[in-house]
Amino acid sequence: MSQLVAITTLALSQAILTLPAFANATNTNESLTAERKKALTHIVKxxxxxxxxxxxxxxxxPALLPENLEGKTVPFLQYTILHGRTSTAMPPWKSxxxxxxxxxxxxxxxxxxVADK
Ligand code: HEC
Structure with a gap:
């Protein structure tokens, strides 16, 4: 009996733990607060x-306006921001x-x- 309770508790806590992760996977921006977005905009500027x-x-x-970034995907730009570009001045920002x-x-x-704010 106590084993069953333990298993149920484990299953429940796992469901609770995985739920927010799932929510984030479907809407990646959900957990960025308005305050953090403001701070990020400040960092970018x-x-x-x-x-x-x-x-x-x-x-x-280079310029980072939409017309300059045409043909470059969001994941590609995200990768560039996180990892920088070796042998260029673009530093990695992942830390x-x-x-x-x-x-x-x-x-x-x-x-x-970003530019017009
Ligand atoms: C020390 C200078 C420097 C800083 C600071 C810097 N970058 Fe860069 N960035 C560069 C250079 C130089 C390149 C061009 C690299 C190349 O020649 O491919 C670049 C390229 C990029 C690109 C790719 C543009 C393209 O057309 O492919 C993006 C996106 C980018 N930077 C975003 C950022 C963001 C966001 C930040 C701040 C979090 C940042 N950079 C800070 C120097 C910098």
Whole structure:
């Protein structure tokens, strides 16, 4: 009997643990708070802007406006942000940004939502 209770408890706690992960997989941006999004927008303008230009029109790094990123997919841009590009000035950001955050930034860049804010 106590074994059954233990198994049921285990199954229940596993269901609870896997639920949020599943929710995240279907909507990857769900857990980014409005506050974090604001902070990320600030990072893109200040930190990324130091190379890509405050308005993302380019500088040491290329312009990151939607017209410049045409033909480049969101996952490709996300990968570039997380891992940087070897033998270029583009640094990896994976120690500062989560995969989800890099994905969100890539989406914002593709949609031109950072430059005009
Ligand atoms: C130290 C300078 C520097 C900083 C800081 C920097 N980048 Fe870059 N980035 C570059 C350079 C240089 C390239 C071009 C690499 C190449 O030649 O392929 C690049 C390329 C990219 C690309 C690919 C563009 C394309 O057309 O394929 C993206 C996306 C990007 N950066 C996003 C970011 C984001 C987001 C940040 C901030 C989190 C950031 N970068 C910070 C220098 C920088």
């Amino acid at each position: 200040q930190d990324c802007g130091s190379c890509h230009g405050m308005t993302l029109k380019g500088g040491l790094g 500062l940004l989560t995969e989800k955050e890099a994905l969100w930034i890539a989406e914002q860049l593709k949609e031109g939502k």
